[in-house]
Amino acid sequence: RVQTGSTAEQAGLKSGFVIEKIDGKTVAELLAPLEKSFAKRPLPEAQKRIHREKTLLSFFGGNVETKARIEVLNDKNQRQIFDVARVKRKGEMSAAVGNFPPQEVVFEAKRLANNIGYIRFNMWIIPQMSKIREAIRSMKDANGIIFDLRGNPGGIAGMAPGVAGLLVKEQTSLGSMTGRNSEIKFIVYPQADVFEGKVAILTDYGTGSTSEIFAAGMQELGRAKVVGERSAGAVLPSVFDTLPTGAVFQYAISDYKSPKSILIENCGVIPDTEIKLTRQTLLDGRDVQIEEAVKQIKNTN
Template identity: 45%
Template sequence: MRSYNRFAILLVTLFIIAAMHTRPSMLTASAQVAIAKSSPTARESTPELRRETFEIVWRTIKEKHFDPKFNGVDWDKVHDVYAPRVNRVKNDEEFYKLLQEMLGELHQSHFVVLPPEYTHKPESKEEVEADLGLSIRMIDDEAVIWRVLPASPAAHAGLRPGFVIREIDGQTVQQISATVKKREESPETTRGRIVDMINERFLGAAGTAARLVYLDGSNHRHNLKIKREVLKGEMSPPVGDFPSILTEFESRRLANGIGYIRFNFFHPILNQRIREAVRSMSDAPGIILDLRGNPGGFDGVGQGLAGLLLDKKIILGTSRSREGFENYIVYPQKNPYSGPVVILVDSMSGSASESFSGGMQSIGRAVVIGETSGGGDLDASVDKLPTGALLLYAYADFVTAKGISLEGRGVTPDIKVTLTRASLLSGNDSQLEAAINYIRKQSSQQK
């Protein structure tokens, strides 16, 4: 059985569940890859089973979508348009593309069909998708390396933040970007999509090589052949039909004792480490929560984190569905931290990251710094389809305590700071520096 694509799984379980952005009737890059790489040896569904599955998908949205007006889309007409096309698909790959195209008519996040092979849980190390250990951000229309994981293939190859990726396996970044820019979406959404597509290309089977063309800090052009490796880290336990995912967690003190906490997913496996980190920073002049690149996850983790930072019971936001609403209630934990809190976000922060940062911002407990988040914040559920595929669909909309919906909008920073290549090359993180300066200013005013 083929290996599952780690990045596609991460995006579908957390990022697509989180930050697909407002989109036209097209797939995200990760969903496109997931479908395009469908196993050719998988058992094909019968035409009858496809028709049955189509009706289930359509009816599920008809009955459970949180908006009875379907974001202004005539959902009955959508059925009439797409139903005849089911009979013309030649295989499951075309069928899943058709279903995704239909869901894309809603122009909302959290509506995805995941083919069966992408719920496969790896049985050996060889089956785990490997990575290069770097991530990029689009800065001035260039794919600039933003973060390099220590001891990763990228680190060993000498790649550094601020270097510019020009080509990946023979395809230029301009070619990759061009397909996204044709959609004429918001700048944040466009950047997020391009980053998604480029990061996807860094992944592959362990031991396979990626061919990169990049510019170093002096703009000298280099050609690099770099092997992908299975990255080290703590794997989360499988959740339902979804495989394990690699979790990252970082906690340390910065200059002047300022606390810094970063984690890559809102996953319950990190609850204890988050709690211990916040507790250990009780004497810090301020705490910085770095949610940049965090696609979201489980809202309960965010509510628990908020309880460590609040001294009274409060509503962080509200989930609204056809059946009614459910408040995101935060209960204060013993001896909560009372100092300044800064949350860092960017265009790759989504879902639970947005619920948490937008909620904390709306109640005045945290200052948000960075760039506007992805704008994909809906509550979603997953159903298994007769073909073995999974249907992800949104059943509720989230609004902050001020009644602001973050879907298609994102969290707007209180202090907007855009990354620059120059700062990354110099080893300075301008967004993190802005957070540090804010806390220093708050501390000086309190003296």
């Protein structure tokens, strides 16, 4: 995704271009240490893709007022170089919560054709809750709402039942998390003035944690259709401890089961309709997953 208004967009980068080099180093060179580490820890392919993306994104960063030199294959399959300015982030940031550091707040809500609402947010963090609530209620007359959770890695799990409460008429559950000595049930309490229209949820390999709780729960309750790709299968809550060496140790503290007692970890949420983005459709300016979600809403009885 090339963010609207970003220096990458201003430089001319477009969705569908294939990145080959960053600052003179090939993608293979930049990823070599990570690929070597994969041999020591088996991971699902979806989670490997997430780590690769995060690693490459880290190389785009640098000192403000410098430029990242990005070499790509463009829409004509020709090599092209773009010098993209690095700028300081100016957007809203969330507050730190426990081990959870401040995060950038990215939110988008709009109406698509056919009077269908569209809501996208980058993470489940506290500042998003009021934005989501306001967006859903502003779309009360919409024929349906699409929640775009592609690339959303999760966040604060307790937010998922809160959002679901804006979409269901009766008390229900999004599943539960069980630890050695505790259990957390994600009870959904219906809120006033719920949205009763159709709901579709977009997922991909970067959809994780709280996003998977929301997608799996809403799917199994029959309240939403899931469209896109299988999710990450990375739903376990974890905590961080600092070891005497200074290394940070992250470990899971409980397991998640969906409303039908299905384990999502390492399996992911399977879409009702699986459809993948292709380079050509991206170059054509089309998002076939959104198109399919719109189709699902229009055709659902």
